[in-house]
Amino acid sequence: MKDKEKNDQSNAASDIIDILAELIYTLVADTLVFSWKLISDSLSNNDGVKSLSLDNINDSTQSINSLALGYSTSQKKDLLFSDIDTGRHNLVVGASGFGKTTISENFIENDLRNHISVISFDPKGSTESIITLNSLCEFYGRKMYVFSEHYHTGDKFNLFKGLDTTQAVALIMRSFKWENGFYKTKSETALYQVIREVRERDEVLSFHTILKKLDEEEDKKSKEMIAGLISYLQGICFSSFGRLFDIKSNDEGYNISDIRGEGACLYIGLSTQGYGDIAKGIGKIFLCSLLFHSYEVLKERNSLNDKLLTNPISVHFDELGSILVEDFIDLKNKCREAKIRIYSYIQSLADIDAVSPFLKRQIFENSNNIFIQKQCSPDDVDFLSKSVSTIASKKLTKIIENGVEQNLGTTREAFQYVLHPSMFSRLKIGQCVLIRHDPKCVDIINVRYSKTSEALSTRKAPLTINDRVLIRETVDLYKSTQKTTNIDMFS
Numbered sequence: 001m002k003d004k005e006k007n008d009q010s011n012a013a014s015d016i017i018d019i020l021a022e023l024i025y026t027l028v029a030d031t032l033v034f035s036w037k038l039i040s041d042s043l044s045n046n047d048g049v050k051s052l053s054l055d056n057i058n059d060s061t062q063s064i065n066s067l068a069l070g071y072s073t074s075q076k077k078d079l080l081f082s083d084i085d086t087g088r089h090n091l092v093v094g095a096s097g098f099g100k101t102t103i104s105e106n107f108i109e110n111d112l113r114n115h116i117s118v119i120s121f122d123p124k125g126s127t128e129s130i131i132t133l134n135s136l137c138e139f140y141g142r143k144m145y146v147f148s149e150h151y152h153t154g155d156k157f158n159l160f161k162g163l164d165t166t167q168a169v170a171l172i173m174r175s176f177k178w179e180n181g182f183y184k185t186k187s188e189t190a191l192y193q194v195i196r197e198v199r200e201r202d203e204v205l206s207f208h209t210i211l212k213k214l215d216e217e218e219d220k221k222s223k224e225m226i227a228g229l230i231s232y233l234q235g236i237c238f239s240s241f242g243r244l245f246d247i248k249s250n251d252e253g254y255n256i257s258d259i260r261g262e263g264a265c266l267y268i269g270l271s272t273q274g275y276g277d278i279a280k281g282i283g284k285i286f287l288c289s290l291l292f293h294s295y296e297v298l299k300e301r302n303s304l305n306d307k308l309l310t311n312p313i314s315v316h317f318d319e320l321g322s323i324l325v326e327d328f329i330d331l332k333n334k335c336r337e338a339k340i341r342i343y344s345y346i347q348s349l350a351d352i353d354a355v356s357p358f359l360k361r362q363i364f365e366n367s368n369n370i371f372i373q374k375q376c377s378p379d380d381v382d383f384l385s386k387s388v389s390t391i392a393s394k395k396l397t398k399i400i401e402n403g404v405e406q407n408l409g410t411t412r413e414a415f416q417y418v419l420h421p422s423m424f425s426r427l428k429i430g431q432c433v434l435i436r437h438d439p440k441c442v443d444i445i446n447v448r449y450s451k452t453s454e455a456l457s458t459r460k461a462p463l464t465i466n467d468r469v470l471i472r473e474t475v476d477l478y479k480s481t482q483k484t485t486n487i488d489m490f491s
């Protein structure tokens with residue numbers, strides 16, 4: 001009994017301490033932001049610097065204009081998509097639940113409206129995302145391909161269509177995480193041999209045939225050296241994704257160029273929670289496919305490439321962290337010329353750091369528009385606020401010549417905005433700080449709720465009868481293929 005009283009007393013005491021701590025935190029944060037406003041307001045009088053303050057965060061004006069990303073609380077007007085140059089890549093950083101997917105739906109709809117095909121990576125593999133993209137594609141009259149373990153459309157992805165042997169080998173090698181250089185070299189050599197052989201004999205080139213041939217190696221020692229590769233390929237072929245790559249002829253299935261040529265869209269559902277490394281590996285395979293596609297369309301001028309270049313595509317990497325590889329920066333650097341625009345969505349900067357410590361800065365410098373939603377990590381807040389002030393403090397000098405701005409001369413940009421770091425942790429759901437490199441600008445946006453657009457608000461119930469039938473068929477199909485895969489594979 002005494003123990004219980006003691007416990008109650010200490011619980012009450014810790015509640016009081018928590019409340020006091022929160023009060024002190026709020027007071028200190030408010031004071032900091034208020035003093036910051038005073039300092040920056042005084043700066044604004046002298047230096048043309050305008051600060052973004054709590055008033056901008058507390059302004060809850062919303063936009064319902066579907067041609068706008070949202071309402072700019074700093075400019076006190078709608079921020080139209082046409083005012084954002086999304087062609088030079090976009091990065092959205094935000095804690096879970098604060099509106100990354102909502103921003104992505106806004107941009108996807110805007111791309112479709114502007115006749116840009118969309119490829120959407122969804123590492124959650126959620127049915128809701130398939131249906132949202134499907135509603136948008138239907139509304140804007142686009143065909144949609146689905147690569148997802150939950151959905152059976154009959155379309156298979158042909159990984160190796162259009163790739164030479166070196167690219168085919170690289171596609172597999174880059175998607176696998178190699179710990180040991182020796183086994184890596186051995187596996188690469190074995191892959192070269194097998195892929196060359198398949199091509200010389202005019203056989204079907206697929207993961208399944210490569211696996212079959214590697215598995216036929218009779219020398220026990222040689223086979224042991226490529227055991228990691230074999231097990232990786234088995235993981236893919238025997239997973240629910242396996243059938244989506246299992247082509248029966250070299251002409252079967254689509255690749256990125258086919259999607260683009262048709263002006264179609266592609267949803268790639270990779271349930272990294274359900275399939276872990278396999279889903280991540282497949283994500284990397286698609287990333288490499290995009291890289292090779294962008295290389296191919298620029299390699300030579302011919303009628304096919306000219307046609308492809310007239311069909312721009314946008315690629316949305318939701319939860320990029322789960323499939324990020326160093327090659328990503330190659331893709332970002334090169335694909336703009338190939339008329340591919342990239343939207344990356346990440347929860348925290350640690351997702352990028354986990355791949356390489358240099359990648360963060362490269363991705364930042366390489367994204368014209370950076371949307372920052374609520375941030376909790378002090379390290380991230382520090383990096384982001386430094387990035388904001390670096391962008392805001394670069395004083396471009398311009399002169400106007402015949403009405404056109406020149407990057408020379410003495411006229412400074414009219415306004416620069418600055419922002420106190422603690423404001424990142426105060427952003428509300430659906431709100432973001434938008435940093436643009438060009439035109440240089442820092443803004444606070446209340447992002448429009450994507451489901452208010454005509455295409456999404458008039459969509460059918462969350463799952464239509466057809467969707468349900470399709471999904472049920474898929475599940476049944478799985479069950480039957482899963483039972484027979486092991487037998488069918490090598491027969």
Ligand SMILES: Nc1ncnc2c1ncn2[C@@H]1O[C@H](COP(=O)(O)OP(=O)(O)O)[C@@H](O)[C@H]1O
Pocket residue numbers: 094095096097098099100101102103429430431446447448449450
């Ligand atoms: N701009 C917005 N306006 C209104 N509600 C929003 C907005 N953005 C997000 N939300 C709300 O927050 C929820 C989570 O948003 P979501 O975009 O899925 O976040 P994330 O992808 O970052 O986890 C949405 O279902 C919606 O209820």
Ligand SMILES: [Mg+2]
Pocket residue numbers: 100101318
């Ligand atoms: Mg999301």
